[in-house]
Amino acid sequence: MKDHVHCHHCGLENDYCISLVPIFNHLEKPQMDEVMTLIHSKSYKKGEDIYQSGHTSDALYIVRKGRVKIYRLSESGKEQILRILNPGDFTGELALFNESVHDAYASALSDTDICMIKRNDLQNLLLKYPNISMRILSEFSNRLAQSETQTTRFATERVEMRIALFLVESLDTKSESHVVDLPMSKKDLASFLGTTPETISRKLFEFEDAGLIKQITNKKIEIMDVDGLLLI
Amino acid sequence: MKDHVHCHHCGLENDYCISLVPIFNHLEKPQMDEVMTLIHSKSYKKGEDIYQSGHTSDALYIVRKGRVKIYRLSESGKEQILRILNPGDFTGELALFNESVHDAYASALSDTDICMIKRNDLQNLLLKYPNISMRILSEFSNRLAQSETQTTRFATERVEMRIALFLVESLDTKSESHVVDLPMSKKDLASFLGTTPETISRKLFEFEDAGLIKQITNKKIEIMDVDGLLLI
DNA sequence: CGACGCTTTGACTATACTCAACCCGTGTGG
């Protein structure tokens, strides 16, 4: 059923429309149809790799359904998670404009559907519809800002503070609930925050002892005192 | 004299041409002339701020002459240097496509000349000449890759290794000399590498004791054993 | 039910930060 609800605006099935919003949502139906002819869909099982570092890049990948983790290996071989993609997010763009070789790994955290646009098709689209470029530029600059914020945090904040900031920023600002749903295992979270599972575990219990949070289940944390967390 | 040498390709004074190369060097003379009418020049003395975090952004800044440091303040107020701009590099782009508020500081490390293009003028150029978008996209994706590399290093490498990597990557691949010219004071370098001046000083002497480098002067370091440095 | 992987707990340790003192080079003013 749900699969066949169509979007009023572009006439696409609803989840297609949603996943393409950030880049294409200003296009009208005829142009959208053109874009659709260029899109290839592919599904990945949980745990499957979407691409690997060193592989040739030939497409932009947009997450339609599921969740994807992007990670790198450092010079000394340690894994570090760079970000988690949710439906509507895209990746693969780094290699599209330069090297054409991926510098990171992408793997499906759950069963995932991906929309792909081939490198050449995308470049043609960009030249034809400059507005799309602006969207991607805007998305890039967001990502860059976020990456630089993360860099600065690693360089200047203690682990404790990085965890606290992560929790606070994971709060859904729209809902009134102060419960955070961890988007990944604590092992992965450790990698994302540049620390170890042991340290995460210890710090969370410290926060709990201080009355700042309450660990409801493994993946659910209630934040009792936002301001307190940020003063750590 | 040198100021009046003109570029064969675009007809501009040479240093203008050089500083605009990364973004505009595919344009022919008539288009280049159009771009030139949109460019405003400004000079800054050593130590002067070009922009500050929180200020409204209304331009893209291209370094024509001199050296500029871009830095942020972390949540807890510590300064961290994100990058150093040399002639031809640009900045200010983050705010151009989104927030329109700077999230970092830019200050001149030496007497500096800057070319500026106003936000609106640039956006019009991008819509008119999609190729420029591709250049900026390419530059963005470079920067993003670099920033993510830096993030991964902070998250996974020890200070020693970060210093070693910095030295090796500062080697001018073109010249045969293995002498690195530090582009900033050790105090700033410490901030860039997420450590302290004391630690930098100590590690450099450790490298020297191990025969990996030779400290010629304060700002000149000869690298004796590249591979050894990377095995630390 | 069993096994595997994630998480927790504990004890120990390394890494690198802090603070304080001192050194040095450069630029300024007498």
Next chain:
DNA sequence: CCACACGGGTTGAGTATAGTCAAAGCGTCG
């Protein structure tokens, strides 16, 4: 031209932070 002051750089001692390693607990999925 010298003296001094200032900022950057170095050195040393002490310590906090967070990582490592090992073992045991827990949950979940086949």
